[in-house]
Amino acid sequence: MRTTILSRTLLSATTVVALAAGSLAAAGTGFAAPSAARPAATTEAVTPQAVNNLGLNATEAKKVQHWLKTYWGYTGAIDGRLGTNSWKAFQRCLKKYWGYTGPIDGIVGKGTVQGLQRLLKAYWGYTGGIDGIAGSGTRAAFKHFANGR
Template sequence: MRTNTLTRTLVGAATAAALTAGTLAGASVGFAAPAPTTKTEATVLATVNLGLTTAEARNVQRALAARWGYDGAIDGLLGTDSWKAIQRFLRADFGYTDNIDGIVGPNTIKALQRFLARFYGYTDAIDGDPGPNTRAAFKRMASYCPNACLL
């Protein structure tokens, strides 16, 4: 009986040591680490279409490419580069004064609301909140872009 207990203890200790060292007839202990975030995943996470369909967002990107230095993909995903071009446009005539960084913050939205109020029927407060009326006016603007978008 004592030999069985001693054998089990030694086998258990040897197994623990082998697992810690990563060997025991090729066995190893490993933990699945999360996959690193790729640039593509980060781009998708940074997409802010404000309710536009991909077709509508492609219209906006085409207008930005024609006039505001957008040279990214016409993919219908308004990511950082699309928003940088929108910020350049908004800086020219609609009071955007922050950095051209592609971040869709309250100051970007306020300038966008000023633009939408002037040309696309936005009538709510210029408050930096991209609520339903801001989104509706942005959608109206995007639907005009194939022919007469002011961007």
């Protein structure tokens, strides 16, 4: 009887050790280096995709994108995300009619916001200064503009 208990105990201990060793071996492969190294990104391969809806929800941004597609050469997806291509199209409008003098780069900087503020002040209820800061007044007027599309 004593031999049976001793055999069972030894067998159980051996099983536990084997399972633990197998788990450690498998865990070691999870931390291994990937087999193929990825090439480093170059500046030519990286395209900025900043999204700046200036407070618009996706539905409102889609309305703006439809307007940009119809009038300002926007060729991107109507996805409710005003990214670089949406803002490039908007900058074309702002450059032609609203005093924007910067590059057509899709970056929503001070000059882009100033041009937008001129548009919003003329027709969409913006009452603030042309300061290039997209504050609450600019955002509220931009919503009004979007919903008028």
